[in-house]
Amino acid sequence: MLLEAKHLTKTFGSHVAVNGLNLQIGRGSFTALLGPNGAGKSTTMNLLIGLTTPSLGQVSYADQVKRGVVFQNSVLDERLTVTENLQIRAKQYRHVAKTKVAAVSAELGLTAFAHQQYGTLSGGQKRRVDIARALLNDPDILFLDEPTTGLDIQTRTAIWDLLRHLQRTRELTVVLTTHYLDEADAADSVYIIDHGSLVAAGTATAIKTRYAEDVLQVTSSDVDRLRARLTVAPTECDGNRLIFKLSSPQDALEVLTTNRELITTFEFRPGTMDDAFLALTGREMR
Numbered sequence: 001m002l003l004e005a006k007h008l009t010k011t012f013g014s015h016v017a018v019n020g021l022n023l024q025i026g027r028g029s030f031t032a033l034l035g036p037n038g039a040g041k042s043t044t045m046n047l048l049i050g051l052t053t054p055s056l057g058q059v060s061y062a063d064q065v066k067r068g069v070v071f072q073n074s075v076l077d078e079r080l081t082v083t084e085n086l087q088i089r090a091k092q093y094r095h096v097a098k099t100k101v102a103a104v105s106a107e108l109g110l111t112a113f114a115h116q117q118y119g120t121l122s123g124g125q126k127r128r129v130d131i132a133r134a135l136l137n138d139p140d141i142l143f144l145d146e147p148t149t150g151l152d153i154q155t156r157t158a159i160w161d162l163l164r165h166l167q168r169t170r171e172l173t174v175v176l177t178t179h180y181l182d183e184a185d186a187a188d189s190v191y192i193i194d195h196g197s198l199v200a201a202g203t204a205t206a207i208k209t210r211y212a213e214d215v216l217q218v219t220s221s222d223v224d225r226l227r228a229r230l231t232v233a234p235t236e237c238d239g240n241r242l243i244f245k246l247s248s249p250q251d252a253l254e255v256l257t258t259n260r261e262l263i264t265t266f267e268f269r270p271g272t273m274d275d276a277f278l279a280l281t282g283r284e285m286r
């Protein structure tokens, strides 16, 4: 285990921002801390990186783990170019070679805008530079606080692709926070946090299988006959349309294949992380 947190708790006055969190981060894994605004993700991240002291509980790292951090608000100078920013950062490390800035810039696809002022870059370009800054020291683990917030869907996907690439090629351990539920599908491990407490943990698939129901919608020319034959009760019936909430795609196949001559059209939607979040907390994550 590269990092472990036990009973991690942080209170601000009477407010419990993080409540008894247990986390385990394996070497080379990709972990997403998922939760709505104010859930306690940034506080958790600050506790993990040692920027905040826990009120209770502890964080322990394996020996000699180098950390890199991408903060929610960039720490780079808007008026300096990408290269200037990275060079200043590189000089702060004793063991970082002079060639490192060019190498990391090439690896992260920054070369085309390396001489542009940081402040004039697009949101996605800025994020890449922020990540490059955090990689100059060749960390073993990279923490990113909401790296995709405010970016459009294509740019969000590109940032995730880049992080997955870095995970593979550098054997980097990645821990990020996000409030975009759909993003968690691409993580190896997901921790859902709500009101400072852990509400679910595991792979996205395991969480969805356990908490999110699949939805099957069918239309029939003879709804009454179909209903009489069903072994699973629909949750909704609207004219010639029946809606089922099912626990697996196999259950949907069962309904479809045993009643195929009575079904005119159908639509199947696998359970999503949004459904899981709703089932876990009783509300949608907006």
Ligand SMILES: Nc1ncnc2c1ncn2[C@@H]1O[C@H](COP(=O)(O)OP(=O)(O)OP(=O)(O)O)[C@@H](O)[C@H]1O
Pocket (backbone or CB within 6 Å): 012, 015, 016, 017, 035, 036, 037, 038, 039, 040, 041, 042, 043, 044, 179
């Ligand atoms: N220094 C502080 N003093 C008092 N309250 C704080 C402090 N830092 C965080 N909080 C509170 O703790 C709770 C969790 O905040 P945190 O920033 O960790 O949430 P978050 O999940 O990262 O939210 P967001 O997605 O909006 O960044 C919030 O209610 C916040 O107001």
